[in-house]
Amino acid sequence: MQIDAMxxxxxxxAIADLLNNTEWGFAIAECFHxxxxxxxxxxxxxxxxxxLGLAFPRTTSAKLLHDTWVYTLIGLAVTxxxxxxxxxxxxxxxxxxxxxxxxxxxxxxxxxxxxTVHYKVASSSPSPVVGVVVAxxxxxxxxxxxxxxxxxxxxx
Amino acid sequence: MxxxxxxxxxxxxxxxxxxxxxxWVYPIIMAAHLSCIALFGxxxxxxxxxxLGLALRDQSIxxxVGGLRNxxxxxxxxxxxxxxxxxxxxxxxxxxxxxxxAKMTLLLLVGVHALxxxxxxxxxxxxxxxxxxxxxxAKVAALLSLILxxxxxxxxxxxxxxxxxxxxxxxxxxxx
Numbered sequence: 001m002q003i004d005a006m007x008x009x010x011x012x013x014a015i016a017d018l019l020n021n022t023e024w025g026f027a028i029a030e031c032f033h034x035x036x037x038x039x040x041x042x043x044x045x046x047x048x049x050x051x052l053g054l055a056f057p058r059t060t061s062a063k064l065l066h067d068t069w070v071y072t073l074i075g076l077a078v079t080x081x082x083x084x085x086x087x088x089x090x091x092x093x094x095x096x097x098x099x100x101x102x103x104x105x106x107x108x109x110x111x112x113x114x115x116t117v118h119y120k121v122a123s124s125s126p127s128p129v130v131g132v133v134v135a136x137x138x139x140x141x142x143x144x145x146x147x148x149x150x151x152x153x154x155x156x
Numbered sequence: 157m158x159x160x161x162x163x164x165x166x167x168x169x170x171x172x173x174x175x176x177x178x179x180w181v182y183p184i185i186m187a188a189h190l191s192c193i194a195l196f197g198x199x200x201x202x203x204x205x206x207x208l209g210l211a212l213r214d215q216s217i218x219x220x221v222g223g224l225r226n227x228x229x230x231x232x233x234x235x236x237x238x239x240x241x242x243x244x245x246x247x248x249x250x251x252x253x254x255x256x257x258a259k260m261t262l263l264l265l266v267g268v269h270a271l272x273x274x275x276x277x278x279x280x281x282x283x284x285x286x287x288x289x290x291x292x293x294a295k296v297a298a299l300l301s302l303i304l305x306x307x308x309x310x311x312x313x314x315x316x317x318x319x320x321x322x323x324x325x326x327x328x329x330x331x332x
Contacts, residue, residue, distance in 0.1 A: 027317055031310045034193075038309070042198010046212075046224070055223040059215060067212045071202070139195075146194050147187045153316075 003095075010091040019089035026089060033082035040075025041142050043068035044114060047122050051135035061122040061131065076111065083107075094152070103148030110141035163247035176245040189238035193309055196231025199224045200305050207277075207298035209290050217290070218281040225278075236263075239312075253318045259311035266304050273297035 010016075019025040047064050049055040056064060087094050094100045121134045166172060175181050205211035206220040243250050250256040270278075277284070277297045284294050 027314060030313055034309055034313060035306055038194050038198040039201055040198070041194040042196075042200075042202050045195050045198060046202060049223075049227065055227065056215070056219055058219060063214060064212075067214055068202070071205075071211060075198075142194070143191045146191045150187050150190050151183065 007092045007095060010088060013088055015085050015088045016090070019085065026086070029082050029085045029089075033079055033086060036075045036078035036082065037146075038075075040072050040079055041146075043072040043075065044118075044138060044142065047118075048135035048138050051122060051126065051131035053128060053131065060125065062124070065119070065122045072114075080107075097152055099148055099151040103145060103152055106141060106144040106148050110138075110145050113138065113141055160248060160251055163251045166244045166247045169244075172241070172245040172247070175241050182242065182245065185238045185241050189235055189242065192231045192235040192238070193312075196228050196235070197305060197309065199228055199231070201302065203228070204298040204302045204305070207284075207290065207294045208302075209295075216281075217284045217294075221278060221281040250315070252320050253315055255311045255314040255318055259308055259315065262304055262308050262311060266308075269297070269300055269304060273300075 019029060046055070046068055047061055050059070050061045050064050087100075118134055118138050121130060126134065167176070175185065202211055203220055203224055206213070206215065206217060212220050243256065273293070277294050284290060
């Protein structure tokens with residue numbers, strides 16, 4: 001009952017009005033969500049390729065992390081805020097979606113992993129095996145987020 | 157034979173019928189398409205930002221352009237293959253969609269961009285590193301690439317918003 005009341009409260013908000021009652025509001029929010037997600041994941045992927053030993057052999061993962069972290073952060077921040085706006089356009093529908101719940105959990109795990117294990121390992125000089133494992137898990141987590149997001153849209 | 161009947165023929169092939177009618181095949185192809193856009197599209201954006209001198213400035217242009225080249229190529233091939241399968245399986249539906257044609261035009265322009273700038277920018281990144289400042293031709297190439305590669309996924313997303321009856325983007329509520 002409390003959840004129902006909370007969802008009803010969330011449903012009646014200015015962002016939902018903007019996204020649901022203007023022609024392009026939802027589409028524009030989605031565009032920001034997608035483009036900045038690509039920026040975030042692209043920068044993380046650059047570090048992951050170094051950890052995998054597949055690119056940038058003349059530099060370290062720590063250096064690449066230093067060069068890309070701002071873009072990753074901006075990308076993730078815009079993606080998350082745009083995603084929250086999209087969620088607020090129909091909180092009840094999204095909350096009941098199993099795929100949305102999967103995506104939300106995958107995103108949370110991926111962000112936590114990125115700023116803990118991934119950051120710590122990429123900042124150090126990891127052994128090749130550790131680098132490969134950490135990068136592989138990172139890629140898997142972010143692909144899970146993309147897949148979850150896709151099915152939220154497809155099955156909504 | 158009209159273009160629409162060609163679209164119907166494409167959709168009628170056994171491969172496209174399989175993509176359209178087999179449970180989970182279409183969503184899996186779409187997941188691969190979107191994953192490639194996220195992973196490799198992001199690399200394209202970072203390469204462009206490096207050519208503009210806005211990111212990865214401690215890395216040489218040769219390392220960024222050369223180091224990511226093969227991954228971007230593989231990603232592009234997967235993206236295009238998945239895109240063709242998705243479009244082919246619903247070809248008659250995509251046919252009247254202006255955003256689909258806008259996306260195809262932009263992809264064509266990507267080819268034109270490659271023809272123009274590959275010989276003078278991307279094939280000689282070492283020369284760009286030797287120059288005291290990043291040459292204008294490299295910055296123009298990067299800027300155009302950024303515009304193209306941001307517009308392509310946006311058009312791709314807007315394909316889903318098109319309603320043939322009204323010919324304009326529907327409101328979000330009606331889209332769900």
